[in-house]
Amino acid sequence: MSEGALFHAPWAWLDGRWQADVLLQVGPDGHWRDVRVGLPAPEAATRLSGPVLPSLVDAHSHAFQRAFAGLAEQRARDSDDFWSWRERMYGVALRITPDQLRAIAAQLYTELLAGGYTQVCEFHYLHHREDGQPYDDELAMSWALAEAAREAGIGLTLLPVLYAHAGFNEPALRDTQRRFRTDADWVWRACQRINAAGLPLISAGVALHSLRAAYDDDIHQLQRHLGTSAVPIHIHVAEQQQEVKDCLAATGERPLAALAKHGLDARWQLVHATHSTRTEIDRIASSGAGVVICPGTEANLGDGLADLEGWLAAGVPMTVGSDSQVTRGWVEELRWMEYGQRLGLQRRNVAAAPGRQPSTAARLYEACVKGSARAAGLEAWGLVPGARADFLVLDLEACGLAGVPTSALLDGLIFASQGPTWHQVFVAGQPRALRDAARLQRYAEVMRDCWGA
Structure with missing residues (x-):
C-alpha cells in the first residue's frame, strides 16, 4: 500500500x-x-x-417533518388515515422559516448519523415563503438544508421536487400546498444551481412528488431537461390504496404501470411502491429502476405492506428511508421490514434465501448496501x-x-x-x-x- x-x-x-x-x-x-x-x-x-x-444511504427524507414526528398520534374523529395525517402535516409546512428548517435538519441529520446513515436523500418540496411567494433567492430553503448537512457532517443528495397539481382531477394546487409550487423548469434550474455550487459532500438530483402532482406533460418536460444526465430521479408511487383507485379512475392503469410507460431506467427510484402486482414488479425489474421502502413511516401511516418477496426475487435494487422521521436508523427500518412480513404472512425469516443467503438480516442489509449508490447518485458505495x-x-x-x-x-x-x-x-x-x-x-x-x- x-x-x-x-x-x-x-x-x-x-x-x-x-x-x-x-x-x-x-x-x-x-x-x-x-x-x-x-x-x-x-x-x-x-x-x-x-x-x-x-453505512447505508437514507434514500428518502422530509427533514421538516422531524418537527411533527410523534405529534399525530391522537385521534379525535371516527377515522384517521394517511390523508388526515397529511392535512395536519401541512400545518407544520406552512409555518417553518429557513432558519428554523436549518435547526430542525441539523438535529435530524445528527440523529441519522447516530442511526447508521452517512448520506441522506432529501425529497425537498418546501420551497417558498409562508404566503407562497418565492424568497429573494428561490433556493433559500435548499441552502438551509445544505448548511444543516455541512454542520452535521453528513452527505446530502438534494432532490428538488416537481409539485404542480393537487390531484389527478385537481389541476390547481390547494392553498395549503402553496409553498410547494414548482414546474419542470424550476426543478431543473434548482438541480443545476446546487450542483454548480460545488459544496463538499452535497449534490443534487430531481424528484417528482407523485403521479397525482406531476401529470404526463410535466414528466415529459423534466425528462427533456434531463436528457442523459446521470442524476437520480425519485418519485412517490403506489403508497396508498386510494392513490391506486384514483389513478385507475383517471388513467385506466395502476400507478406503477402508468409510471413505467415513461421509460424508466437505472436513475429512477420508486419510493414506497407498496401496492404492486407481480407483473408490475417484473416490468420495473426490466427497467433497472430501484425501490425505496420506508417501513417505519409506512407502518405509522397505515400504508400497507410492500411485496418484499416479490421485489427481492426480481432483483430490483432496494434501499430504505426515514421519510416522516418517526424512525431514524436503518437497523429499525430493516427490523420493521421483516417483522411486517412475518405478521402479514404468519411466517418467519421471510426475506431469507435458503441455499443462497439463509440469513434474513444479511440479505436485507446487502440489498440496501448495493442499492445505496444509485439512490444517492454516487458512483460507488461500501x-x-x-x-x-x-x-x-x-x-x-x-x-x-x-x-x-x-x-x-x-x-x-x-x-x-x-x-x-x-x-x-x-x-x-x-x-x-x-x-x-x-x-x-x-x-x-x-x-x-x-x-x-
Whole structure:
C-alpha cells in the first residue's frame, strides 16, 4: 500500500460476510484507496475498537417533518388515515422559516448519523415563503438544508421536487400546498444551481412528488431537461390504496404501470411502491429502476405492506428511508421490514434465501448496501476502492450484542439489539459527532416556537 490514512478492523463486512483483519486505506479525496483482508495492523494504522460495517444511504427524507414526528398520534374523529395525517402535516409546512428548517435538519441529520446513515436523500418540496411567494433567492430553503448537512457532517443528495397539481382531477394546487409550487423548469434550474455550487459532500438530483402532482406533460418536460444526465430521479408511487383507485379512475392503469410507460431506467427510484402486482414488479425489474421502502413511516401511516418477496426475487435494487422521521436508523427500518412480513404472512425469516443467503438480516442489509449508490447518485458505495470512506464501528458491548458469535453479529444487530449500537461513525474517513448539545438546544427552541411549552 502507498501512503495514506490507514484503519485496521478486527472484522469487517465484505462481500456479504464477516472477514478478519481488514486493512482500509483512505485517499486524500476521502475515498477508499485500498481494502485488503487478512493483514496484521501496521504501526501507522488506527486500530478500530470493533467490527466495521458499511453505512447505508437514507434514500428518502422530509427533514421538516422531524418537527411533527410523534405529534399525530391522537385521534379525535371516527377515522384517521394517511390523508388526515397529511392535512395536519401541512400545518407544520406552512409555518417553518429557513432558519428554523436549518435547526430542525441539523438535529435530524445528527440523529441519522447516530442511526447508521452517512448520506441522506432529501425529497425537498418546501420551497417558498409562508404566503407562497418565492424568497429573494428561490433556493433559500435548499441552502438551509445544505448548511444543516455541512454542520452535521453528513452527505446530502438534494432532490428538488416537481409539485404542480393537487390531484389527478385537481389541476390547481390547494392553498395549503402553496409553498410547494414548482414546474419542470424550476426543478431543473434548482438541480443545476446546487450542483454548480460545488459544496463538499452535497449534490443534487430531481424528484417528482407523485403521479397525482406531476401529470404526463410535466414528466415529459423534466425528462427533456434531463436528457442523459446521470442524476437520480425519485418519485412517490403506489403508497396508498386510494392513490391506486384514483389513478385507475383517471388513467385506466395502476400507478406503477402508468409510471413505467415513461421509460424508466437505472436513475429512477420508486419510493414506497407498496401496492404492486407481480407483473408490475417484473416490468420495473426490466427497467433497472430501484425501490425505496420506508417501513417505519409506512407502518405509522397505515400504508400497507410492500411485496418484499416479490421485489427481492426480481432483483430490483432496494434501499430504505426515514421519510416522516418517526424512525431514524436503518437497523429499525430493516427490523420493521421483516417483522411486517412475518405478521402479514404468519411466517418467519421471510426475506431469507435458503441455499443462497439463509440469513434474513444479511440479505436485507446487502440489498440496501448495493442499492445505496444509485439512490444517492454516487458512483460507488461500501468498503470498496473508489467509494467514499464512510463506515460504522459496531459497539460489541451494546445491548443485545455482548457475547453474540461473530458469525451471527448482523442477525443480532437487526433482531436483538437496542441502541445505541455504534461506537463510531465515519464520513469520508473522518469521525462524526453522534450528539451535539447546541444543535439539540436550537431544535428544542424551534419546537417551542412551533408548538408552545
